Amino acid sequence: MYRHKLLISLVFALLVAACSTSPTGRPQLITKSDAELIAQAESTFNAYRSTLPLSTNRAKIDFVACVTEAVVAELEPPYSDIEWELAIFEDKQVNAFAMPGGKIGVYTGILEVTENEHQLAAVIGHEIAHVTARHVNERASRGTLTGIGIEALAVIMGGGYTGGAYTASQVMNAGAALGLQLPMGRGQESEADVVGLEYMAKAGFDPRAAVDLWQNMAAKAGKVPPEHLSTHPASETRIENLVSQWQKTLPIYNQALADGKEPACRKTW
Numbered sequence: 001m002y003r004h005k006l007l008i009s010l011v012f013a014l015l016v017a018a019c020s021t022s023p024t025g026r027p028q029l030i031t032k033s034d035a036e037l038i039a040q041a042e043s044t045f046n047a048y049r050s051t052l053p054l055s056t057n058r059a060k061i062d063f064v065a066c067v068t069e070a071v072v073a074e075l076e077p078p079y080s081d082i083e084w085e086l087a088i089f090e091d092k093q094v095n096a097f098a099m100p101g102g103k104i105g106v107y108t109g110i111l112e113v114t115e116n117e118h119q120l121a122a123v124i125g126h127e128i129a130h131v132t133a134r135h136v137n138e139r140a141s142r143g144t145l146t147g148i149g150i151e152a153l154a155v156i157m158g159g160g161y162t163g164g165a166y167t168a169s170q171v172m173n174a175g176a177a178l179g180l181q182l183p184m185g186r187g188q189e190s191e192a193d194v195v196g197l198e199y200m201a202k203a204g205f206d207p208r209a210a211v212d213l214w215q216n217m218a219a220k221a222g223k224v225p226p227e228h229l230s231t232h233p234a235s236e237t238r239i240e241n242l243v244s245q246w247q248k249t250l251p252i253y254n255q256a257l258a259d260g261k262e263p264a265c266r267k268t269w
């Protein structure tokens with residue numbers, strides 16, 4: 001009798017786990033523990049920080065921190081309750097990532113593509129949306145994370161900086177296990193675009209700038225190795241998806257401006 005009850009509650013737990021919905025209302029299969037992924041993300045983030053050179057350029061640090069703080073300030077619980085951490089890596093990769101638990105990494109290379117604070121906010125909003133929409137958990141639940149793309153990562157990080165406590169290949173494997181360096185599924189990418197636009201607009205950044213960003217990214221894509229952000233060039237579909245959100249996000253942006261939110265984050269170099 002007791003065993004029977006236990007089994008029922010286990011089945012129930014599985015059903016509950018399987019019935020999550022994403023921020024855009026998409027049904028999500030979530031079976032992994034967020035806590036476990038957050039712990040994994042934390043050690044991976046520490047590995048990145050101790051392995052890759054951190055930027056010492058004050059102007060770049062201030063610019064990225066200003067935009068990130070403004071976007072993070074618009075999040076809702078539970079994501080407004082966590083302490084978001086930001087690391088800015090001195091690296092020419094055109095890339096950025098955000099990990100479960102609120103760890104954000106930005107490579108200075110992306111600042112050559114983002115022409116202003118609005119375009120950087122589009123990047124930050126997109127990356128944060130991957131976290132709030134639990135995309136890493138979703139991929140882990142599908143069992144599609146570990147071991148993916150080691151080879152692709154070797155191209156990006158091979159012969160990388162090894163002055164830290166971790167070797168480049170250790171960091172690489174940790175990053176691959178979380179799927180950080182790879183494009184997520186198409187559904188997840190467009191969801192991150194949509195949710196990210198809302199975050200940037202709420203913070204007082206112009207959501208139309210996301211179109212410029214992805215066009216710049218596509219123009220640069222031929223010159224840089226494949227990475228999470230630049231692997232998918234700005235396809236027509238992506239641009240259409242972004243433009244289709246203007247009707248919803250422009251009023252949010254205008255309201256933010258009316259509320260006096262106009263983050264003074266400027267590129268000063």
Ligand SMILES: [Zn+2]
Binds near residue numbers: 130183228
């Ligand atoms: Zn993405």
